[in-house]
Amino acid sequence: MDEQEETEESPEPLPPDEVDAGDDGAELDAELAVNLGVDLGVGAEKPAEGPEAAEAAKPEPAKSALDSVASLSSRQSIGGIEGKQPEGGPGSAEDGGGRYDNMPEEMRAVAAGRETLNEAHVHRGAVGQGDHSQNNYYEHQYNEYISIGGRQVTVQKATFGADFVAREIETYVPVDRVGDMLAELRGRHLVVLGGAPGSGRTTTGLYLLAGAGCDPARIGTLEVDDENIFAVLYDEVTLKPGQGFLIERAGRPMRANSVEALRQRAADSGAFLVIVDGPQEPGPFTVQRPDGAEVLDRHLEVRLRRHRAGCRAGCDEASQLRYRRRVADDPAVRARLLLTRSVSDVVRLLVAPLTRPDVVHSGKPLDDVDPAWDDALRSLAKELLQAPPSDPAKPQLVPHQQAFRISYAVFHGLPLSYVFQAAELLSQKIMPLYEVRESAPAHLIFDASLDTLIDQRMVAPQPAEVAADGAPRTAQLSDVRLLGSLLEVAWHDYDTLRRPIMLWLQVLGGSPIAQVRVRAGQIVGLLAAFDFAEVYATVIRVWAGWQVQYRFSAAAAMDQAYRAKGLAERVHGQVDVWAGSSDPQLQDAAARTYGLDIGTADVRHAIRMIARLGGRPGLATSNAVSVAMGWLFLNGGGDLVMREISEWISSENQHLRQHAVRVLVILARYAGSAGLEGWPALPEIAAGNHEYRDALVALWRRALTGPMTSRRAWTPMLQWLLLADRDPELAAFVEAMALDVFRGALAQRALFNLTIWRKRNPKAGLIEALFHRLKTTTEAPTP
Secondary structure, eight states: OOGGGTTTTOOOOOOTTTSSOOOTHHHHHHHHHHHHHHHHTOOOOOOOOSGGGGGSOOOOOOOOHHHHHHHHTTOOOSOOSOOOOOOOOTTOOOOSSOOSSSOOHHHHHHHHHHHHTTTTSOOSSOOOOOGGGSOOOOSEEEEEEEEETTEEEEEEEEEOOHHHHHHHHHTOOOOTTHHHHHHHHHHHSEEEEBOOTTSSHHHHHHHHHHHTTOOGGGEEEEEESSSOHHHHHHHHOOOOTTOEEEEEOTTOOOOHHHHHHHHHHHHHHTOEEEEEOOSSSOOSOBOOOOOHHHHHHHHHHHHHHHHHHHOSSOOOHHHHHHHHHHHHHOHHHHHHHHHOOSHHHHIIIIIHHHTOHHHHHHOOOGGGSSTTGGGHHHHHHHHHHSOOOOOTTOGGGHHHHHHHHHHHHHTBTSBHHHHHHHHHIIIIIIGGGSSOOSSOOSSOGGGSOHHHHSOGGGBOOOOGGGGSTTOOOBBOBSOTHHHHHHHHHHHHTOGGGHHHHHHHHHHHTTOSSHHHHHHHHHHHHHHHTTOHHHHIIIIIHHHHTSOHHHHHHHHHHHHHHHTSTTTHHHHHHHHHHHHTSSOHHHHHHHHHHHTSHHHHHSHHHHHHHHHHHHTSGGGTTOSHHHHHHHHHIIIIIHHHHHHHHHHHTTOSOHHHHHHHHHHHHHHTTSBOOGGGTTOBHHHHHHTTOHHHHHHHHHHHHHHHHOTTTHHHHHHHHHHHHHHHTTOHHHHHHHHHHHHHHTSTTHHHHHHHHHHHHHHHOTTOHHHHHHHHHHHTTSOOOOO
C-alpha cells in the first residue's frame, strides 16, 4: 500500500451534472444551516473552502440543535453528553474523541433504522412487517439481571394471558404439517420452527404450546440480551410444569448441545419450548404462510360471530355466510390479497375494513369500501400536510401541527421526546426562515398534548416493551409506508416544504444523539430517490465536508439512497469519487460509507478502497477505517477482512498497522457464528489457518502495548480467557496463542494482569494455567 500510488487508480469522476450538482439555493441553505448551527449551538462548521480551510481555528465545543430547543422549553436536554472537539493536525479527519475499542452506536442505529424504514421507500405494494407487526401485549412480565463473565445480562420472562392465547387460537389457520409439529413438541418438549417473517410462526407456536397441554395463562416468551441465549437460558432459567415459552433465535448461535441440554431441562420440568427460527437454516419444520383467503375467511367468521351477538340489524348466520362468500368472490378483495405479504397484513388491510358494521350491512360493492384503497396512504399524507383549520381557542397550535406530523413520521420507532423537540426546531426556527408570519406563535409545542398535535389515523398502539419500567414512549406509525408517502407528498405537492425540510434534516445531522443523526441521514437518503442531484448538493455533500457526526450522517444517507431503485450505480460512483479526493473529510466519509451496504454488496472492492484510504495520513486519527473493516467482517466478509488485516499488520505503512490493531480491538468483543457457539469471532476464523493465527498474535501484541489501545485491549483478552474454559478446543487455541502473545517484553505485564484476574476469577482454569506457565520463567509483580 505505497502512499505514492494513492492517486494512480482514482476512479473516473461522474459527469459534471451528476457530481456536486444542484441549484443556486444550495449555497444559501448551507449558509443558513451554519447560522442555525451557531444560533442553536450544534457546533456546525462551514465546509472547507480551499487548502487554507483545514488550518482554520477550531470552533468551541457546542450543544446540539435539539439541546437548544430543549433549553427553550425549560425541559431536560436530550443531548446529554457533548462530544469532544477534534484535536488532530491540519489536513486530517479526526473523530472528536471517538473510541477505537467499540463499534460506534451509529452502526447499530443504521442497522436498526434499515429494518424500521425498509418499507418507507415510496412504491405501490404491500408491507412486509413480520410476525410482530401486531403489537404483543403481555399480561405479566419481569426482568432478571444476572452477571456472566463480568458483564450484565438481562433475562426477560413474560406471559401473554389466557384471553390473548384464546383469541389467537380461535382465528388460527393451521399450517402444513402442524400435526407433526405438535407430535414433536409433545414427545420431546421442544420444537424448532423455521420460516420467513410474516409466515405465522409466532401464532403457530402459541397453537402448539396450547395443544401440548400448557396452561394458557402460563404461555409466554423468554428473551436474553446476549448472543449465547440458549446457554444462558439453560444456566439461569427455572422451568416449571405447565409452562410454555416461545424463544426468538433472531440469528444468534444455536449449538446442538446447548439446545439439547435445554430440551432435556424442559422435559424433566414438564415444560414446553418453541424456538422461532428464520428461513435460512434448514430444519425439520418450516412454517409456510397459510393461504391468505383462508386467513381472511377465518377472521371474518370469528369477527362476524361476535358482531352477530350484539347486532340489532337482524344479522343471522345465513346472511353472514352469504357475506363471507361475497367477500371471497370479490375481484377487488382477491387483488388486494395478492399484495399482502404476511398474515398480519391480511388482518390489518382487509379484515378490519371488511368487518365494519356499515360495510357488512350496506350491500354496496366492496371496491367502494375505500375508494382510495390502492392509494390510501398517499391520500392520508396529503390530508395530514394540509394546513389544519384554525381553532379559535388555540390559534397558536396551527403552525405546529404540520411540523409535528412530519417529525412524528420521521422519528417512527424512536422516543417521543425526539419528536417534540425536533418538531419545535422545525416550526420555531426553520419554517419562519421561508415564510411570512404576522407574529411569532405565543406558545411552544410543549404546551400542546399529543392528541391535539397528531392525527390519530397516523398512530399505532405502543409496543409491549413500553409497558416495562423506564421504557420511553415512542412514535408509532399506523403503517411505516406512511413515512414514504408523507415525504413524497411534501416533495412533489408542497414545493415550499422542500428547503425547510432539507435544512431541518441538515441541522439534525449533527445531533449528539446517534439515533437522531442516523435517522436524519436515512431520511435524506429517502429524499434522494426523488432528486438525487439536488439532495446531494444541498445536504449530503455539505455533511461530508463537516465534522465527524455529519460525515456519518452523509454515509447513512448514501447507504439509504443506495437501496433506492435505479440509484445504486450512481451512489457507488459518487462514493468512489470521495475516496479519490484529496480532502480528508471526504475520504473519511467514503470509508464510513464503504462499511455499510455499498461495501457488503462488493466486499473486495470495498476493502481495496478502504486499504487505499487507510494508508493515507489524513485518516490516521480517524476510526472510520477500523469501523468499516469491522462491520464488513461481521456482515459476511470475515475471511477477506482477516486476510487484509493480516497483511496490514506487517505493512511498511505505519497507518495501516495502526488501523489493523484497531480492527482487532473492535472485533475481539464479538461472538462467532452458530457453528461454534461460545467462540469469539476472530479465533473461529483463525483456527486452522496458521497465517491468520500468526497475524492474530502480532495484532494482540501491538494492541496490548500500543498507547492508544493497551488499556482497553486487556478487557477483551480477559473475556477470551474466560470463554475458553467452556470449550476445550477454544481453550487449546487461546492458550497457545496467549503464550505467544505474552512472550518477551509482555510477560511482566501479562503476569501483572493474570495475578489480578485469578484473584477475581478463582474458578477460571485457563487463567490459572497461564499464570503458572509464565511464573516459571518470569517473576510475578505485585499488583
